[in-house]
Amino acid sequence: xxxxxxxxxxxxxxxxxxxxxxxxxxxxxxxxxxxxxxxxxxxxxxxxxxxxxxxxxxxxxxxxxxxxxxxxxxxxxxxxxxxxxxxxxxxxxxxxxxxxxxxxxxxxxxxxxxxxxxxxxxxxxxxxxxxxxxxxxxxxxxxxxxxxxxxxxxxxxxxxxxxxxxxxxxxxxxxxxxxxxxxxxxxxxxxxxxxxxxxxxxxxxxxxxxxxxxxxxxxxxxxxxxxxxxxxxxxxxxxxxxxxxxxxxxxxxxxxxxxxxxxxxxxxxxxxxxxxxxxxxxxxxxxxxxxxxx
Numbered sequence: 323x324x325x326x327x328x329x330x331x332x333x334x335x336x337x338x339x340x341x342x343x344x345x346x347x348x349x350x351x352x353x354x355x356x357x358x359x360x361x362x363x364x365x366x367x368x369x370x371x372x373x374x375x376x377x378x379x380x381x382x383x384x385x386x387x388x389x390x391x392x393x394x395x396x397x398x399x400x401x402x403x404x405x406x407x408x409x410x411x412x413x414x415x416x417x418x419x420x421x422x423x424x425x426x427x428x429x430x431x432x433x434x435x436x437x438x439x440x441x442x443x444x445x446x447x448x449x450x451x452x453x454x455x456x457x458x459x460x461x462x463x464x465x466x467x468x469x470x471x472x473x474x475x476x477x478x479x480x481x482x483x484x485x486x487x488x489x490x491x492x493x494x495x496x497x498x499x500x501x502x503x504x505x506x507x508x509x510x511x512x513x514x515x516x517x518x519x520x521x522x523x524x525x526x527x528x529x530x531x532x533x534x535x536x537x538x539x540x541x542x543x544x545x546x547x548x549x550x551x552x553x554x555x556x557x558x559x560x561x562x563x564x565x566x567x568x569x570x571x572x573x574x575x576x577x578x579x580x581x582x583x584x585x586x587x588x589x590x591x592x593x594x595x596x597x598x599x600x601x602x603x604x605x606x607x608x609x610x611x612x613x614x615x616x
Contacts, residue, residue, distance in 0.1 A: 359473050377581055378557070379580050380450050381393070385549055385550040389548040399522035401572040402540075403521075408517070411512070412516060413545060431567075432460065435552075457564070461566065465495065516545060524542070550569045552567055571586055590605075
């Protein structure tokens, strides 16, 4: 089944894919996996928020520079203070982009991770298998963020989701067109990746010895979007058990095996006043809060 968010913010169902999805069984009951949104126009806070369970990490995996899936922590990065005045356009000519298909965010690697957890190969071994029983939703963190923030987001671009119901569990993945892939690979998006290079290191402390004097201080390596370190966590929102996978930019000081030291890096325009601050809170902070793994 394909669900689409139109530019006016209202959800639509793709008729062609919707008909195909009717064969999926079992059917979802009326009240299953449902949460009510407080009205975006209301000035009164909701009387009661749905309970949100502390996330628990079940497994991690890495992608290598050649996009091989590795169930290890080889791509783990540590947060370090970036130098001031860093040149964010540096290294653009050496930028290694993911392929078109890899950029589309398929759910395949998350499903492989789920299979390993069910085989007792995740954190906690056999105990971990019990933690993925009765899942209501399986998806990437970015997809869940889109769903939870849809009524409040100022972003007017439409988006589509591929949805499959298997045994009462909903599997979501974003449908990304080739045109959207090109947008993701534009120059402006490179600045964020360059910022990550200045802010991260493969060791808890930055190596201050620059081997190449032509490389800016703090630059930890050329950007290769194939490389990722991902965390798979379990949580619960309302009555729905959720398995979320997401890329983690880095950890602070040490890696504990749980999300308590995870760091998400974001760039924004310079905040010059209350209006800019309010815009930052709505456009950046709202995207981080719903799925914060802390």
